[in-house]
Amino acid sequence: MLVWKDFNRAVSDIFVSLLFKGSGLKMEEIVYKRKNTKKVKTQLPDDLDLALLTHYHSTNQPVYGDALNVVDKFENELAEPGVEYLYNAVQRSMFQNTNVPFPGPEKGKELFTFIDLFAGIGGFRMALQNLGGSCVFTSEWDKYSKQTYFANYGEYPFGDITKDSTKQYIPEKFDIICGGFPCQPFSIAGVSKKISLGRSHGFADEKQGNLFFHIADIIEKHRPKAFFLENVKNLVSHDKKQTFKVIKDTLESLDYSFDHKVIDGRHFVPQHRERTLMVGFDKSVYGNDIKFDFSTVELPEEKQRLKTILQSEVDTKYTLSDKLWNYLQEYAKKHKEKGNGFGFGLADPEGVSRTISARYYKDGAEILIAQDGKNPRRLIPHEAAALQGYPIYPINTNDPKKSLVIPVSDNQAYRQFGNSVVMPLIQAVGEQILKKI
Template identity: 30%
Template sequence: MTLRYIELFAGIGGFRSALDALGGVCVFASEIDKYASQAYQALYNGAAELHGDITKIDAQDIPDHDVLVGGFPCQAFSVAGQRKGFEEARGTLFFEIARIAKTKRPRLMLLENVKGLLSHDGGKTFETMCAVLNDIGYAIDFRIVNSKHYGVPQNRERIFVVCDRDAEHEDWNVSGNDVGAKAKRRAQALGVRTFNFDWPENNEVTARLRDVLEAQVGEKYYLSEEKTAKLIAQLEERGQIAESDDCGMVGYVDGINGHDICRRVSTPTGVAPTIPTGSSGNTTPKIAEPYTVFQKTTSWTTTVKYDETGTLQAARLDKVPQVVTEEVRAVLTPERPEKRQNGRRFKEDGEESFTLTAQDKHGVAIGRYPRYRIRKLTPRECWRLQGFTDAQHDAVAAAGVSDSQRYKQAGNAVTVNVIHALGERLIPRLAELSETGNRLTPEKEAA
C-alpha cells in the first residue's frame, strides 16, 4: 500500500527523507522559515506541496492522508496542568497538530520533540498533550529514542509519540524510574487511552565520529591560535583531555569566561553530543586534529667572495634560519603503542597532511605533546550526523543557503535514520488495517 502523509513544521524534511525512501508520498507540507523552505524546495524537486504558516491554513484544505508527522516547537501552555484538554492547547503550535488531526482524522501520527518536554513544568505540559490527543480520539504510546543507536554517531535523545486512531486500549507495563517511566506513570494516571507500539529495540552504537569527518576542510572552520591555546590550557588544567583509542577527540569545556568556546564532540566511544539548534560560531561542535609543525632553527652558512681572477677576497660565517618540519600524528598500531598521541583525528599512511607556516599562524604548539589544531564541524559533517546524504547537503549549498543556516537546519532536523526505523514499524499497522477493510477517510466516517 502507498503511505500518504503530511509533514508539519517540516524544516529540511527529515521525516520526508525517511518516509519517501519507504515508498511514502508527501501530499502536504508546511514550513514558515524562508531558509528552511529554500532548502526543502532544493531537496524535493521544487516541493509544490510545500506551504507556509500552518496557523493560516484551513484544515479542510489539506489533502486526506494516512499519517501526520511533525517535530513541533515546544511552547508552554498558558494554563498547563488544569486538565482542560483540547481547549487548553489553544495558542500553541501543538494545537495546530491537534486542530488538523481532529478534522482530517489520519489513522496514525508520529510526533517528535526534545526529551525535556516530558519534565517541562513538572510534567504538566506533556500531560496536557496526552489529554488533548485522547480528546480528539487517539490512543498514544511514546518513548525516548537516541540517534546513536541508529547508525549515526550523535548522542541525541528525543521523545517520539505515536498516535493510533483505532487502537484498542492496552495498559503499559512501566518499569524503572527514569524520566520516561515517570512520564508514563503520570499519563496513565490521567486515564487516557494507551497502546503498545512495536518500537525498534536498537541499543548498539555502530558508528563513530571519525566515520563522518571530511578528509580536508577550509581554513575558515579552524579556531585562532589564541583561542586554541586557551582552550587546551583549560582542558589540561581540568584533566579533561579525552583518551580514546577509537576516536581521540578533545575533551569537554563549557563556559570559559562566560562563553561556550568548545563543545565536546566525542565520548571515549567516539559519539558526538547533540548538534545544538541554531549551531553556529562558538557553539558549533569542534574537533582536534593533528598538523605539521614548522619550527625555526639556525645553522651557520659560509659566504665567500672572489674577484675576476678567482682569488678569494673575503669569507664570512652567517647565521641562517632554517625551517624543519615535524609531523604530529596519532599512531595506534600495536607495535608502536609508545607513539600514540591523544586528542586528534587519525591520518592514514599516504593521506595528505595539513601544512602550516609559522607566518600564517594557523595552528598552536603547546610546547610539548600533544599538539592540536581545533576546528568546528563543517555543515556537511553536521548533516551527516543527522543521516542526510552529501548529495542532499550539497544541493542545498548549491541553492545558496549559507553555512550558518545549514548548521541551524541540521540542529533543528530529526535524524533520518531514526524516522526510517520508526517508519518501518508504522507501515505494517496501515497495511493490516487496509487488509481488514477498516481504513476510513473522514468522508467515509461521516457517511
C-alpha cells in the same frame, strides 16, 4: 550638475562612438544592441504561488487547483504554457537545474500518504518516502528551510500552519500526520533562558507552545489513521509533567491511542541526541486496544563512530581563530571553577558527539574536532548533515545524485541541521507504524 555615474556613462558613450566611427553603424543601434544583451532577472512566483504550483505538480490533488491560475499569471513570460514548464523554469532560476534528488514515489505507486508539518528540511519526509509514502502537504515558516526543502524534494512548503488560509490547502484525507513541532518552549536550555528573561514558556508561550493545538485541530478535522510526533527529551518532564499530560490527554480525547518513548539517536548516528517520540492510532479504525510497542523498533547494535563522517580535507575557514579558541577556553575555565558544566566539547573520533544545536553556527563549541598543530575546527555543513543521518556523497552514500543538496549559507545550514530530526531513527519508527496501518 554632472554626477559621477553620469560622467562615466558619457565617457563610455563617447568611446563607443569613436570606436565605431566610419563603420556605418549609428550610435542608437549600438546602444540598442548593448541594452538587448543585458540579462533580465526572471520574476518568480511568490511563496503561496510556489507552494500551489509545486504541490499540484507533485500530487495532482484537486485542492491545489489554483496552481492553474498561477500558470495563467506567468503565461506572457513563458516560451511555452503549462504547469510543467513553469515548474522547471522556477527550478532553473533558483537552483540552476531541474534534477530533484529525492522525489516521492511515482503517482499510483505510493503505499500510503502523509502530511509534513513544521517540516524544516524534510527529515520526516525523507524517512517516510524511503518507506513508500507520498507527501501530500507540507508546511514550514522559515524561508531558508523552504529553499533547502524545495531543492531536495521538488516541493515548496506552505507557510504558517496557524492560519486558516494555510490549513485550507490540506487535502481532506491522508494516512499519517507527522512533524517535530517547535521544541524551544520545552527544552531545558530554552526554558532556562525564558525564565531568566522573565518570559513565558510551555503552553503559556503563545507563539510556540500553542502550536501543538493546531496539530490537534488538524487531527480532529481530518482524522488520519495515525500521528507521529517528535520533540525534545525534556517535554515529558516539563512543568512537573503537566505539559506532557495536556498533550497526552488532548490526543486521547480525540479517540486516539497514545504511546511515547525517549530514544537516543546514537543508535543510528554518531551523536548523543535524545528525543521524545509519540505515536497514536485512530481507535475508531483500529479498535480501543490498539497500541504502539516501541520495543519493536529495531535499534542497530553496531557502535557508531564519529570518525566515519569526518572528512580529511577541510577548508581552513572552519578552523577556529586564535581569538575564538582562547575565548572558549577561558569561558570553560571560568565555569569549571564555579562548578558548572558549561564549556566546549572536543569530540572523540572513536565515540559519539554531543547534541548539535541550532546555535552551532555561532562558535561550534559543542562539537569541535581536534587538529594536529592547529586550533580545533567546526564540523563542515556536509558533516553536520551526515551527523543527522542524511545521505551525503561521499560520506555515507556512493550515489552523488542521491546526496542532500545544501543551497543555503553555512550559518543557515547549521541552523537547519541543528533543528532537524535524526532521519534514520524516524525511518525505523515509521517502519513499525506502517505494520499497524
